[in-house]
Amino acid sequence: MKERNLNFLIVEDEYITQKSIEKNLNALGHHVLGRAMDYEKAVSILTNEKIDFAIIDINIRGDKSGIDLGAYIANHIKIPFIYLTAYADKKTISSAINTEPYGYIVKPFQQHDIVTSIEIALLNFKKENINTNEDFIIIKHSDKNIKLNLDAILFIESDKNYLNIFTKKGIYKYRNTLQEFSKILPSNFIQTHKSFFINTDKITTISKTTLEIDEYKIPISTSYKNSLKEFL
Structure with a gap:
């Protein structure tokens, strides 16, 4: 995706839930460009606006469900989408998975559920579609997207639900898992510990149990000593 705040479409037939999601998105610096409670309205917005x-809530007003809308997006518009629903039965999940969404949030949810799902969805979408020459990520830091x-990353450290990304200019906190984030890293990054990925180009010294950057x-x-030795 571009390094800018994103335009969102919320498809949800519960007004309070719709406003709650919008509030969370606004707090992240994003813009809600479209709101819909049924399939037809949502398709109209997708056709006429840059979303x-x-x-998408799976259960929306009208004859067609949110899953029908997800299938429409998957077949006609190349954007990431996630489902929001109060139902987590096997049949619903199976139908939803067939449309290849980038996430699935079960109600009731908290703000961090929305934030995490969006960030992982964007990361996976970027991994699938990014030009390989664009070796960068967009991180929210001090209320700005940077x-x-x-190649400026020295190493990445896992810290529960966040990553600490170390660079010469500073340390950036990023909500994601180490394994998910590692999928977009170039080949010169390697894991040395369950909590660390390092940029091998930045290694200063190395010993049997530690390395310095x-x-x-x-x-x-x-667990990772042999793979590091083979790489080097």
């Missing part, structure tokens, strides 16, 4: 991302080149000491666990 970057859709959040472009961070991957600038002033930072990073552990090398037994």
Whole structure:
């Protein structure tokens, strides 16, 4: 995606839920460009507006469901979308999965559920569609979206639901998992510990149990020692 705030479509037939999602998106700096409670209205918005991302409740007004809308998006419009629903039965999940959404949130939800699902969806969408020459990510830092080149990263440390991304200019906190984030890293990044991925081009010194990148000491666990040795 471009390094800008995104235009969202919310398809939800419960007004309070719709406004709650919009409030969360606005807090992230995004813009809700379209709101719909049924399939026809949603398709009209998708046809006439530049929507970057859709959040779709599976059970909406009218004869067609949110899953029908997801199928329409998958077949006609190349944007990421996630489902929102109060139902998590096998039949519903199976039907939803067939439309290849980028996420699935079960009600009731909290703000971090929305945030995490959007960020993972964008990461996976970018991985599938990004030009391989665009080796950067967009990170929200101090209420601004900044472009961070991957080759500027020294190493990444996992910290529960967040990642600490270390660069010479500073440390950036990013909500994601280490394994998901590693999918977009170039081949010169390698895992040295369950909590660390390092940029091998930035290694200063290396020993049996640790390596150094600038002033930072990073552990090398037994599980990853051989793969690191083979890489180097």
